[in-house]
Amino acid sequence: MQNDSFIEFKHVSFGYGDRLILQDISLKIGRGQLVAIMGGSGSGKTTLLRLIAGQIRAQQGQVLVDGRDVGRMNQRELYQHRRRMGMLFQFGALFTDLSVFDNVAFPIREHTSLSTEMVRDLVLMKLHAVGLRGTESLMPAELSGGMARRIALARAIALDPQIMLYDEPFTGLDPISLATIALLIKKLSDALGTSAVMVTHDVHKSLEIVDYVYFIAGGKIAAAGTPDEVRASDSPWVHQFVHGEADGPVHFAYPAQQSLAGSFGLEGA
Amino acid sequence: MMLDTLFAPLRKLGHSTINAIWKLGVMSRFLLSILTHSGQSLLRFQLTIREVYFAGVLSLIIIVVSGLFVGMVLGLQGYNTLSRFGSADALGALVALSLLRELGPVLAALLFASRSGSAMTAEIGLMKATEQLEAMSVMAVDPVARVVAPRFWAGVISMPILAALFNVMGIFGGYLVGVVMIGLDEGTFWSQMQNNVDLHFDVVNGLIKSLFFGIAVTLIAVFEGFDATPTAAGVSSATTRTVVTSALVILALDFVLTAFMF
Numbered sequence: 289m290q291n292d293s294f295i296e297f298k299h300v301s302f303g304y305g306d307r308l309i310l311q312d313i314s315l316k317i318g319r320g321q322l323v324a325i326m327g328g329s330g331s332g333k334t335t336l337l338r339l340i341a342g343q344i345r346a347q348q349g350q351v352l353v354d355g356r357d358v359g360r361m362n363q364r365e366l367y368q369h370r371r372r373m374g375m376l377f378q379f380g381a382l383f384t385d386l387s388v389f390d391n392v393a394f395p396i397r398e399h400t401s402l403s404t405e406m407v408r409d410l411v412l413m414k415l416h417a418v419g420l421r422g423t424e425s426l427m428p429a430e431l432s433g434g435m436a437r438r439i440a441l442a443r444a445i446a447l448d449p450q451i452m453l454y455d456e457p458f459t460g461l462d463p464i465s466l467a468t469i470a471l472l473i474k475k476l477s478d479a480l481g482t483s484a485v486m487v488t489h490d491v492h493k494s495l496e497i498v499d500y501v502y503f504i505a506g507g508k509i510a511a512a513g514t515p516d517e518v519r520a521s522d523s524p525w526v527h528q529f530v531h532g533e534a535d536g537p538v539h540f541a542y543p544a545q546q547s548l549a550g551s552f553g554l555e556g557a
Numbered sequence: 558m559m560l561d562t563l564f565a566p567l568r569k570l571g572h573s574t575i576n577a578i579w580k581l582g583v584m585s586r587f588l589l590s591i592l593t594h595s596g597q598s599l600l601r602f603q604l605t606i607r608e609v610y611f612a613g614v615l616s617l618i619i620i621v622v623s624g625l626f627v628g629m630v631l632g633l634q635g636y637n638t639l640s641r642f643g644s645a646d647a648l649g650a651l652v653a654l655s656l657l658r659e660l661g662p663v664l665a666a667l668l669f670a671s672r673s674g675s676a677m678t679a680e681i682g683l684m685k686a687t688e689q690l691e692a693m694s695v696m697a698v699d700p701v702a703r704v705v706a707p708r709f710w711a712g713v714i715s716m717p718i719l720a721a722l723f724n725v726m727g728i729f730g731g732y733l734v735g736v737v738m739i740g741l742d743e744g745t746f747w748s749q750m751q752n753n754v755d756l757h758f759d760v761v762n763g764l765i766k767s768l769f770f771g772i773a774v775t776l777i778a779v780f781e782g783f784d785a786t787p788t789a790a791g792v793s794s795a796t797t798r799t800v801v802t803s804a805l806v807i808l809a810l811d812f813v814l815t816a817f818m819f
């Protein structure tokens with residue numbers, strides 16, 4: 289795809305316990321590129337982001353960020369890596385004991401020694417960017433789901449990170465906010481050169497803004513391509529996704545892995 | 558099969574013993590990690606002050622009221638017993654010594670564990686359950702340094718102060734009952750107390766006790782919160798464990814400390 293890859297997965301496998309979630313995944317994300325990850329619920333998209341953030345370590349293979357293996361970093365290197373990274377959590381994860389303002393100001397106050405006025409200006413700017421200026425004195429409990437997610441986005445981009453990880457940024461947004469947020473994400477990559485990975489279910493909106501798409505299914509990369517290639521694709525995986533069909537190669541049911549004996553507690557008896 | 562059912566209780570005992578020792582080890586390592594991550598809570602002291610407010614200031618009411626009642630009960634019971642031996646004059650000394658040496662530190666710590674310790678566990682546990690601790694660590698901010706250590710130090714600072722307040726209120730309660738209600742001589746009440754209470758032996762040792770209790774209770778509280786299973790049920794059982802374990806540890810520690818001190 290391109291030689292100058294900023295984030296690269298090399299034959300990565302990961303599982304929780306015995307259950308393998310990702311198997312031999314290889315992918316590349318270039319500097320300043322915006323890449324979408326799509327796949328069914330439970331297919332391991334969040335897991336993939338957690339590997340980049342270093343919250344979990346690959347059992348096999350390497351997760352390279354700027355040429356360095358995240359899985360081999362010690363605590364200090366990991367924190368250094370994270371200082372230039374922003375992550376939007378799937379469920380927001382706002383600090384419930386801090387106001388909206390203090391939430392967005394949190395990374396700024398922790399990592400810089402800017403004056404109170406500068407912090408204030410920065411926070412208001414970020415809130416403006418997500419279309420929520422005027423909410424700064426509210427507490428997280430007073431926000432709607434979609435608002436909380438946008439505040440979390442403002443917090444994630446507070447320090448203009450080089451790497452952005454978005455876990456479903458469009459969920460729960462009305463069409464207007466959705467367009468605003470999509471534009472913001474696009475702008476971050478174009479103007480600031482942020483390399484970004486976006487997990488999303490919104491096929492049509494994301495095809496408008498991303499540079500490349502990976503489809504995950506069954507722990508593997510089922511398909512990949514630029515938005516144009518995806519639209520033109522005749523792969524059944526892609527077709528099912530883009531057109532949202534219930535029947536097809538992606539199965540709706542959770543894979544049953546326990547043996548019958550296991551379900552009755554007879555294993556190893 | 559027969560042997561299995563026979564040995565089951567034994568195995569359970571062994572299992573819980575190993576678990577307890579394991580937990581003690583994990584907790585010691587956690588304490589070490591708190592200590593090595595305490596830089597921020599001391600340098601940015603307002604973080605700790607904020608927690609002192611939640612842990613200490615909000616416990617004031619319960620400490621003041623309980624101290625007063627305990628002192629009043631001591632006054633009544635003490636007068637009853639002492640007057641049987643014709644030494645009701647010593648009531649002041651009895652009230653002060655019981656409070657300073659035992660009741661103040663122990664009861665204040667028990668109250669602190671149920672009021673503030675449980676709150677700390679629940680708060681940290683909920684932050685974990687809602688991914689807030691993880692979000693913090695992904696923002697390159699260490700949750701032990703930012704969330705746990707300030708609360709730990711706040712607890713350690715608050716406990717002796719709360720115990721001292723408990724003592725003062727208790728002595729005042731004893732005075733109310735002994736002098737105001739029963740009508741003992743005020744001068745005797747206070748001078749008996751002054752003559753029999755030793756600054757180092759009684760007051761300082763009592764404060765040292767409460768310092769130990771403060772460390773133990775707060776460590777248990779923050780550990781249980783940080784270690785909680787990140788679900789609603791997990792947080793609720795962690796909160797219960799904080800109160801129960803703290804109570805046991807306070808009483809056991811009190812015995813050990815008393816044996817060494819007095």
Ligand SMILES: Nc1ncnc2c1ncn2[C@@H]1O[C@H](COP(=O)(O)OP(=O)(O)OP(=O)(O)O)[C@@H](O)[C@H]1O
Nearest residue numbers: 304305309327328329330331332333334335336378
């Ligand atoms: N902490 C964990 N322990 C054990 N299994 C887990 C854990 N987290 C996730 N899993 C499992 O890993 C699989 C992938 O989870 P992941 O959260 O990556 O899915 P996802 O693709 O993000 O799904 P969704 O679109 O619903 O958010 C799921 O089947 C889930 O059961």
Ligand SMILES: [Mg+2]
Nearest residue numbers: 333334378455
């Ligand atoms: Mg997910």
